[in-house]
């Protein structure tokens with residue numbers, strides 16, 4: 017199972033442009049086959065400085081990065097939650113992703129029609145967000161109807177869930193996303209907590225997902241009023257924010273590696289906006305990365321809090337089935353000591369059992385027996 021981020025927004029804001037640029041960005045890691053699964057789904061390697069560093073220290077060639085999937089979701093229009101413009105289908109696509117990248121138009125270009133006439137990022141954001149909130153509201157209302165019967169017959173669990181759902185409906189009615197609670201540390205409402213929200217995960221509520229607002233600008237590193245408005249909006253709602261020049265990024269993504277480097281140098285940039293976006297999306301998902309280096313060096317993605325046996329299962333079901341122990345050291349220790357031999361000398365390679373909780377940056381060798 018992979019992790020993914022959906023690219024959403026009004027039509028003509030640059031979603032597909034950014035998606036294409038992300039998929040082209042693959043070229044630089046050609047040693048590993050990345051692909052577009054479907055026209056609107058692409059798998060992209062996650063840039064990882066630690067992986068490069070480990071490869072250097074352990075002398076490994078062609079390390080395999082971990083991946084993240086992006087989904088280019090067709091533009092939402094006003095009324096989508098009522099089914100306008102294939103609305104329900106797009107909304108259900110959003111329900112299936114782990115995180116949301118909401119593209120907001122900040123580029124002018126008179127040649128590209130603006131769905132609502134002129135640049136107004138907050139109005140644009142709110143059109144989309146209103147549809148997302150309405151859609152969640154509908155799901156909760158439907159769940160409510162089912163639970164009400166059970167609750168009336170005295171089912172305690174149904175009663176408690178019903179009360180959580182009512183609190184959520186209230187939050188949405190006040191014009192807030194459900195994730196605001198988590199992101200602002202519970203400021204908006206103190207009689208509902210994170211555990212309550214987690215109990216609603218099964219409904220695939222869109223406004224519970226992490227959001228990054230992506231201001232699509234004309235020029236690289238241009239901070240104008242439009243960009244500032246988007247950034248303020250993101251800060252106010254506890255969401256992530258980034259500015260990116262979509263069309264230029266698409267052009268850069270088609271250059272050769274050398275040309276890319278030159279371009280970034282001329283622009284005074286350390287890395288392309290796309291790289292930042294991929295890293296940011298990965299960070300939003302609240303995942304950790306662990307590495308295996310027994311044969312080929314490879315990075316793997318894991319949900320925070322997962323155990324060693326779950327990590328083993330990522331690689332092969334046999335690794336999990338026949339799990340004996342995990343030989344573990346940390347990335348930081350490797351960098352500090354400079355070799356596995358030194359780590360061993362200093363007693364910094366540990367043996368851990370099945371229930372060991374994997375840390376971000378662990379380098380693991382699994383021992384298994386079938």
Ligand SMILES: Nc1nc2c(ncn2[C@@H]2O[C@H](COP(=O)(O)OP(=O)(O)O)[C@@H](O)[C@H]2O)c(=O)[nH]1
Nearest residue numbers: 027028029030031032033123125128233262263
């Ligand atoms: N000037 C300019 N045009 C852009 C930018 N991003 C996208 N476009 C253009 O806007 C049009 C719509 O872009 P597209 O990515 O298809 O938008 P989508 O409907 O959100 O997927 C295309 O003609 C793009 O070339 C940008 O950053 N600057």
Ligand SMILES: [Mg+2]
Nearest residue numbers: 031032090091
């Ligand atoms: Mg598109």
